[in-house]
Amino acid sequence: MVALLLVLLLALVLFGAGFALKALWWVAVVVLVVWIFGFVFASAGESGARKRWFRW
Template identity: 70%
Template sequence: MVPLLLVLLLALILFGAGFALKALWWVAVIVLVIWAVGFVARGTNAGGSRGRWYRW
């Protein structure tokens, strides 16, 4: 009974970690797309920093 519970617990932990990693990949892709759109849409203000919407 105990080994079965350990195997089920391990499967649950691995499934949770896999789901969390997949969710983090989606978050990273969304942030990358938002950054790319902001980089392109910030305008032709090459010299000044007033057009920036981020600090770096």
């Protein structure tokens, strides 16, 4: 009985970790797309001195 509960708990933890990692990949893709758009639009609109669209 205890072994069955441990296996079910392990399956639940692994399922949760897999879902979280997949969600984090989607967040990373969205951030990358926003960064690329910001870089392209900032580069297209600049005249003269090089300007930065981000603040470090």
